[in-house]
Amino acid sequence: MSNASIDSLIKQFAKLPGIGPRSARRIVLQLIRKKDQLMLPLIEVMQSAAEHIVTCPVCGNLDTQTPCSICDDPRRDDSILCVVEELADLWAIERSKLFNGRFHVLGGTLSAIDGRSPQTLNIPSLIDRASDERVKEVILATNATVEGQTTAHYLTEKLSDCNVSVSRLAQGIPIGGELDYLDDGTLGAALKARQIF
Numbered sequence: 245m246s247n248a249s250i251d252s253l254i255k256q257f258a259k260l261p262g263i264g265p266r267s268a269r270r271i272v273l274q275l276i277r278k279k280d281q282l283m284l285p286l287i288e289v290m291q292s293a294a295e296h297i298v299t300c301p302v303c304g305n306l307d308t309q310t311p312c313s314i315c316d317d318p319r320r321d322d323s324i325l326c327v328v329e330e331l332a333d334l335w336a337i338e339r340s341k342l343f344n345g346r347f348h349v350l351g352g353t354l355s356a357i358d359g360r361s362p363q364t365l366n367i368p369s370l371i372d373r374a375s376d377e378r379v380k381e382v383i384l385a386t387n388a389t390v391e392g393q394t395t396a397h398y399l400t401e402k403l404s405d406c407n408v409s410v411s412r413l414a415q416g417i418p419i420g421g422e423l424d425y426l427d428d429g430t431l432g433a434a435l436k437a438r439q440i441f
């Protein structure tokens with residue numbers, strides 16, 4: 245492997261969230277040193293993920309099947325819909341094992357500065373789903389950040405025309421806190437103590 249290809253490998257890893265150039269160099273060194281145990285299996289799983297993982301057209305989850313295994317699971321409660329900003333938040337709530345309804349992934353928050361409007365997020369499809377008569381409650385599980393709160397306020401207004409109760413995660417979420425960083429207990433408490441508007 246030439247220096248150029250090592251460099252481009254390092255550059256690719258350094259683009260990943262939470263990995264700076266130093267970590268990227270260490271990762272690449274390990275991969276090269278442990279080609280059979282690390283690099284080749286990684287190539288294999290990444291190739292397979294790239295080929296088979298698709299976005300669920302219903303909820304925005306990622307899965308190898310459409311609709312995803314959560315939307316497709318008949319044991320889950322159709323009457324309650326949990327709205328999250330990102331997939332990592334869905335995973336965080338799934339890890340808590342305290343929620344048995346359906347999800348809706350917005351794909352971000354509203355932000356005039358960054359040009360994210362309701363049309364660029366999965367909001368129209370949320371309104372569609374919330375208009376289904378089986379849905380009785382929508383939990384707005386956006387982050388306790390300014391953008392998360394702004395998005396929740398906007399959604400509360402939009403959902404007022406649908407025949408659903410709208411609730412928010414309550415105590416336990418620190419101001420500025422992101423769901424993905426919370427421990428399962430805190431997240432579970434916030435989910436249980438949600439408030440209906």
Ligand code: ZN
Pocket residue numbers: 300301302303304305311312313314315316
């Ligand atoms: Zn789905």
